[in-house]
Each structure stands twice: as C-alpha cells, then as structure tokens.
Amino acid sequence: VHLAESGGGVVQPGRAQRLSCVASGFVFSTYALHWVRQSPGKGLEWVALISYNGKDTYYADSVKGRFTISRDNSKNTLFLQMNSLRVEDTAVYFCARDQDGIIPNFYFDSWGQGTLITVSS
C-alpha cells in the first residue's frame, strides 16, 4: 500500500489550493479515505472522509463549507479542494486509508508522507 500526497505550497489567505493523493498497492475503489492534518508542532486533526464510491462525504466543523473532498476511482486519486484558506489552515495534510472500506471505522491503517500547506501573506 502506498499513498503519495502532492499540491502543497505557500498560499495567500483567502485563496484556494487543491491537494492530491495518488494511491497504489490496493483496490482503491473499495476503501473509504480520509484527510488528516497536523499544524506545526501540534497534534493530529481529522479533516474529512469520503466513502469508497464517493457518494458520501463528511467534514470537520473547522473546514465545513470551505473544503471539498472528492475522488477519482478511475485514477486511484483522492483530492482535497481547499477554498477561502485561513492562516490557521497551515498544516501538513496527510491522506489516510480507512481499514474497513465499506463502513468507515476511523482506523487509519495506511498514511501518505504528507504535504505542507502554508497560508501566509
């Protein structure tokens, strides 16, 4: 199992950025996936969940209405569209696979290496 995030960088407050996570080594379309973030020097924060087929999505209150999680099962790729970025969104963003694909159980059994988003003017 391999997950690889990309799309990080420095972004101005109020602007948008899209993260990608390319997966390999497993049947991508049968697993729910999450985004988890970690602000510099801080703990982990769950951000969003998408079901195996992309039909159901869920968000942390801190990002709801600004972030959109999506997936392209034909390309084994997970996305996080981040709009109206704030300074407090500065973090390393990890994609993570849910251990139980059909009914998410929030056991994250595989993680990418993370990509850093810095929101700063």
Place this chain on the structure above:
Amino acid sequence: SSELTQDPAVSVALGQTVNITCQGDSLRRYYASWYQQKPGQAPVLVFYGTNNRPSGIPDRFSGSSSENTASLTIAGAQAEDEADYYCNSRVRTGYHGVFGAGTKVTVL
C-alpha cells in the same frame, strides 16, 4: 463532548512497562485506534479495535478498553518506542473523527 483526553507526557525506563490512557465519551460507543508518530514522519497505526495489532507491529504493544477509557500498553519498552502516541475514535454521533492531543513517551 467529542474530545479525547490524553496525558501530555510519560516516561518509562528501558525494558519497563508503560500505559498510555485516552478518555472520552465517544469511547463508550466506539473502540479507539492508536498511532505512533516519530519526528518528521507520518503516523503509524499500532493498535486498533478490540484486540488488533497490524502486521509488523511488535507484540509488546497491546490495548484495552473499559467504559470511556482506552489504554495502550508498551510492555518492555525499547529505545525505538520513544515517540508521540495519539488515540483516535469516531465521535459518538455522526461520521466524524477525533484525535487525542497526544502523549509524548520518553524512554529513559
């Protein structure tokens, strides 16, 4: 409440046993999972559910749960176990996740 509470730091002598606890209302309904994170690295799942250890995780890592408290035990701690440990669970209502603030384990 959707919070999970962990002690900020614990220390353990080399070869001894350490218990890391995690408390929260969500644990009354859902089992916790535990993650080890070393500096500059992604978290690694070390224990989850009722009694599950991922492949490749040493059997000195074990977990337990009672009412609103989950525990991770490292029996015979090794130098390489020095890391931050986070608990996580699904919140009591809805498909949201919550992490504890993490426990820094120092092996003396």
